[in-house]
Amino acid sequence: MYNRFDLDKLKEECGVIGIYAPNAKNTSQLAYFGLHALQHRGQESAGIAINKGGQVHYYKEMGLVQEVFSDEIIERLQGDIAIGHVRYSTTGESYVTNAQPLVVHHKGGALALAHNGNLVNANTIREELEDEGVIFQTSIDSEVIATMIARQHKEGIENAIKNTMKQIRGSYALVITCGEKLIGVRDPNGLRPLCIGKMDGGYVLSSESCAFNVIGAEFIRDVEPGEMVIIENHEIKSIQYSVGEKKALCSFEFVYFARPDSVLDGQSVYVSRRNAGKILAKEHPIEADLVIAVPDSGTVAAIGYAQQSNIPFGEGLIKNRYVGRTFIQPDQKMRERSVRLKLNVLKENVAGKRIVMVDDSIVRGTTSRQIVDLLKGAGATEVHVRVCSPPVRYSCYFGIDTPTRKNLVGAVNSVEEIREMIGADSLGYLSIEGLIASTSMEECSLCSACFSGDYPMEVPKQGSKYLFEKR
Amino acid sequence: MYNRFDLDKLKEECGVIGIYAPNAKNTSQLAYFGLHALQHRGQESAGIAINKGGQVHYYKEMGLVQEVFSDEIIERLQGDIAIGHVRYSTTGESYVTNAQPLVVHHKGGALALAHNGNLVNANTIREELEDEGVIFQTSIDSEVIATMIARQHKEGIENAIKNTMKQIRGSYALVITCGEKLIGVRDPNGLRPLCIGKMDGGYVLSSESCAFNVIGAEFIRDVEPGEMVIIENHEIKSIQYSVGEKKALCSFEFVYFARPDSVLDGQSVYVSRRNAGKILAKEHPIEADLVIAVPDSGTVAAIGYAQQSNIPFGEGLIKNRYVGRTFIQPDQKMRERSVRLKLNVLKENVAGKRIVMVDDSIVRGTTSRQIVDLLKGAGATEVHVRVCSPPVRYSCYFGIDTPTRKNLVGAVNSVEEIREMIGADSLGYLSIEGLIASTSMEECSLCSACFSGDYPMEVPKQGSKYLFEKR
Amino acid sequence: MYNRFDLDKLKEECGVIGIYAPNAKNTSQLAYFGLHALQHRGQESAGIAINKGGQVHYYKEMGLVQEVFSDEIIERLQGDIAIGHVRYSTTGESYVTNAQPLVVHHKGGALALAHNGNLVNANTIREELEDEGVIFQTSIDSEVIATMIARQHKEGIENAIKNTMKQIRGSYALVITCGEKLIGVRDPNGLRPLCIGKMDGGYVLSSESCAFNVIGAEFIRDVEPGEMVIIENHEIKSIQYSVGEKKALCSFEFVYFARPDSVLDGQSVYVSRRNAGKILAKEHPIEADLVIAVPDSGTVAAIGYAQQSNIPFGEGLIKNRYVGRTFIQPDQKMRERSVRLKLNVLKENVAGKRIVMVDDSIVRGTTSRQIVDLLKGAGATEVHVRVCSPPVRYSCYFGIDTPTRKNLVGAVNSVEEIREMIGADSLGYLSIEGLIASTSMEECSLCSACFSGDYPMEVPKQGSKYLFEKR
């Protein structure tokens, strides 16, 4: 998949978008371009559902937004309200069944739903519903949510959603369309981001604000944790269905997931990353000649590190921009140097120099060793690895695909052990406090459970054996 | 679509197959070849679901069996029990959502279901279920049936199915797999065919017996109307859940749908068609020089007509065998002679002769005129059209796609008017009695509602305006 | 490939079409539909080149006519003169390089050429040209021909072609467009067919007359052996560049290749085949109850056999119409009964009967055994195989893909040996004289070299070891 662009990273689950544009003739086109701006949040499948007077049509398929949709398909998707979804890349069987948006018919008519996040009590609810004779056709939480909404249809769509939200636990940013409404919901902890934009003649809901510019919308505000917004008759109505929960926006959004040109809960991702680099330079200073980034995700922090440390910033690694999904299978020899398919070292820049190499995170640690080797092979005299996040040590239950413990290098090794494994001359991780400080948010406003094990809500109990396995 | 092979015909809805072959390594391959033999029953989509120890995997897609499945996909579908489905061709939007088998998870585990037929009370049930908060993701009856089964899961799968069958009305041949069972069900009137075959180490359920030979199975017997058969532990168990209903196998199966090498409820389709041709010759004799068929569906009856009338049988029309789905759009002129893309006249054989042209049925009548013109243009001195079924005059509610009345030439015109429209020198339709006699079945054993309006059960009430419209 | 419809047959190399339609807006569409009518002559690749005021554009690709062309492509191919080509199916590597028409630029401008046939001195000429520094990009004879024309460009296109024709030997039906001309050429022996049609505002050249009806053209005459026709300024000019050669139209065109609704050199293919069946009945009479055909290619002859013998004609084998290119790989067991994927026996019709089974030809003999087994397995008491052509015993050098000797059952076995191999109760082949008589042509008007070894021209000398191998 295209996010093989980035090696050894945690994978986001999804991105969502909602377009409310009655009278517009290009609602689905706006959704298309908005989804395209959210493509980094998921490259497995893409889908758009369009609502025209309560009738919903949709198209979803495996692939990137640009691969899934053609002029002809977008042309056919005519309507007033659109919701869209991108999903992250898995391998193996074709999971088009699990692509979103999910479109169902219930007593209240057609209903389309797109979900970013993960429920921790979905299985419990699913089993209860099956007891009552409900069938499920997918394994996605969206189907559980849609069923729960449908079962409360007599209270009207808004109450049905509100009540459902009170029953589910976990992370979710939801966009829903039904009847003449576009609805957005964010979980009580605000684990997943969702924000509101305004455009000529309409509104947009989006996982990230970076989608607004391309469709000509302006950022208004974030959806609040525990808030449901209903857009109808060209107005936004807000229902705060949950209050008092600890705010806990996923800190990995700032570390890696979100695009640097997005603003999440009032905080610029770019500024946070630069701050993180600066704090990292204070926490782990070193004498060196050049600060380089592991492109592209380490670049912003590397610039911050350079500014703080007064060591010049430069490029040491060049990325091949044409890394797509359909590589041939390299033979053994080639595989051993697979990082070279994506990265090449700039000998002229690193030879004879002491290098600070800034990366955003280390998950398995497999490619770090290869990159350090590349740099040393090109003549770097020292390689000091600086990581803009703390060691990843705990499983995420809120929608992030964490590897099992034996593959999670930070869970089973000390920093010194990792340093040795990757062959660095020194290794420094950003502290949890540093990460939080970089976002200018209060500590309680971020979820840092994957670093600390301190989950913002009760998570499924598992024997110690399975502590780090998700499935 | 491929059944553009045949012009101006009623369209069958589906074909189903079920394979019970524990220990076999090629269960899905058997399903594949079986489905391929049923391809004439539906060319829109194809699907196979495979059950391995209660776990069900599936693959379904738009297209012919050969287009949908590859070696790789078949290889991946490993298991003991398979069910398969082919669906007939529609145009417009992609309806892969409606492809079958439908695979769901309910309290009793995974359940896969394939359905040929149409329920007359599906909408009523669907509305009742929606009242109770059920969501639907497709518009196929199978989803209604699966939901009803799931809601009775506490009684066990067999009772759940049995009870469900008592609640639904209409036509259905169902194959279902769940747990370790392969289950077949046929509606109380036996409107749709379903039969049982035995093979080395297993059993087969199939819409038609023509699928048996290719997979090395032998015909045992038909599933009886109102019967459910459960295949498990290498044994067949039978439950007669409904008795006393009038048997009413669809007469169009004999006229056009079924393959001539199938045997339905004990009656060879080939022999029925030849009989029909013979009876037609008695009912509408004519002096002529040559009996020809409109290929391929009129061929058997034409041979029968020739035998009875002692007029020589020969070919007058040659069919282009390469008629597929992806034709370019012909311009106006070309469209007017569209029949020529598929049929060419054999001038040498028809010039100067009085021709009896045997067709299996006339639905819209649009191509009959073109064919008569072709023959006359090639020098036929007379063209006597003989049709091996009565005029189609009423809508089918049991799974056959009937055109609206204004397009149903037999509903709004007398035989003489039709004769004039199509430019024939004489026109003779087989009588309803003749059709029934041709099958050697008792009158009450066939549904001939599309000819007579005499439905085997109550059908949805509609204002006269909509009498002939299905949707 | 689609002509897996037909088992164990010799394969034709190609079909060609030329459309001269200045002022028409649908020239390429006419070529498309014409090619579609010639699809039986080749299913590997299809191509159309269009000439607009001397500029030639083209499109060619692997696949059937309908698969290769889309509305968009046909729309883009605007012009006054079109030539088209279909090529027969081979396996293995992608040979799009060898697809036709071949379009080249030479001193006289763009030149497009489509060829049906095979030159026997192509390799000799190719070597001579390479000696002089010519490069070749394909392995098709068309490139040799185009080069030879180009090297004589100073004499004008007509003379250049005429002179080239005098240098090449073998079989060819050529259509060429260059400048404002559409040119057709047929080899001096007339081994491959080519005929001329007239339509509103233009002319058509086609391998077979069956393509005329669909595009609204009328047959005028055949191109004569050794004749070049030049269509320009709405007129046809004829140049007889060779006279006195023995006419030798390929007899397999009548046996199997051509469509029955074509007329070749004045002789109806349908009538020839029926005659062949009648003569076969005289040459090899038998007492039997039913005459059946191996569909579809044996049908016409079977009708003739039945008429002559007064044994009733009926159907005993049903063909699956949905046999396409992309079958999955059947396992060993399935492969042994591969004929069942295509043919099913009509038990009702053959059980207890003495059957005459008429086939058009036997090449390898591999499927004949399977079919006889099928019939006996269904209860036929006797199976008498009658073949409407003599045993194929010699290699063809004129464009037909003949198997190597060890696979050519007629070359290495006596008729009695073959009878035993295929398990027939009796076996009768049509005699060479009978085949010739069936076409009402003089003996010298047909090439029957594959039966007799009597080639109409000198063919490449090969050691006895390679007598039957082509390559």
Add this chain to the structure above:
Amino acid sequence: MYNRFDLDKLKEECGVIGIYAPNAKNTSQLAYFGLHALQHRGQESAGIAINKGGQVHYYKEMGLVQEVFSDEIIERLQGDIAIGHVRYSTTGESYVTNAQPLVVHHKGGALALAHNGNLVNANTIREELEDEGVIFQTSIDSEVIATMIARQHKEGIENAIKNTMKQIRGSYALVITCGEKLIGVRDPNGLRPLCIGKMDGGYVLSSESCAFNVIGAEFIRDVEPGEMVIIENHEIKSIQYSVGEKKALCSFEFVYFARPDSVLDGQSVYVSRRNAGKILAKEHPIEADLVIAVPDSGTVAAIGYAQQSNIPFGEGLIKNRYVGRTFIQPDQKMRERSVRLKLNVLKENVAGKRIVMVDDSIVRGTTSRQIVDLLKGAGATEVHVRVCSPPVRYSCYFGIDTPTRKNLVGAVNSVEEIREMIGADSLGYLSIEGLIASTSMEECSLCSACFSGDYPMEVPKQGSKYLFEKR
């Protein structure tokens, strides 16, 4: 196309690679990964030809390297010597005919050839050859070259190539395989780059050295202008077929085409670009708060500009990494802000600041205006545009696709006019001298004809009207 990644740039024609690896089992795989590293030089088509004992097989198709080749295709391409080619993106008709390598058969056997560059006397030679009866099947210079080689085959392949090189004029980096040889040739001026690498058991020829690392090769040296290298029997032989020509490596290779991690004729592209940024800062200093790049091509120079000027470097524009080939057609409104599909502004970083925006070149100027607008719209108080190359004012005849004059903003406008058009507060171009100085090469070692009109050889005469149009 993928290089829509980069807006308003000149387009490179091609990249070539040659692999000499007898005994290796993965020759074609090495070519694949090498081509992938050269993907930036052409995204229209890709091809690999493989030579096994003098037999050449090949595969080429429209698309990126990863799209064109599959495991299966690479597996099939077994041999000792491979050559590969990537070609740049054009629109409209399918030009697979023009894809390379070109593989031909001539008297000396199979010969494959891949070419980067453009001949200025190709048309003249082509016409002379056509006079002598040669046909051409493509419009690429490679076919002219191959024909000329073939016509001199009697002198042996090396002499034939040498003599051909003396007859052709223009730019070329050629890789050729024939017999047991891999041959590389570079034109007498060295307009296009070509270098030699060594790997375990073999050699590599490549347009750029950046391809070496991924396949485990080490840079040895550049092929010299006017040099032919012949690799055979594991040895490299050199023939200097032309001496004394002025060296004139294309300066745009340093400006934009080449990857920064390549070294061309001894000069690091990265270092040149950084130098160019520094010199630009000296030539066009300005007071400002932040230096940003137009990503990705302006980044290196921007870093240099920042270093020299002591203004901080930062990111102001974020690029969407998922820009592929198959975008839907945006409507009018969307088109006007098309740059937003690819670039988003970092408001936090630019608001309230005086910005230096560094771009590598301006060709049409169309997107510069949009980007300046973006920055001002985000609150930049001043935008000073700095361009790391001189104004493009003259047509290139050596393989670069230059727009017509009316679209070449530097050819028809003064710098001040351009500044006004793009809405910048100031605009500074790098001088020709500055560009040359940045590469540390002597002036006479670079071709800067597109800036100066001073061509390194005579170019086709054209009336003034067509001075800037290439075709």
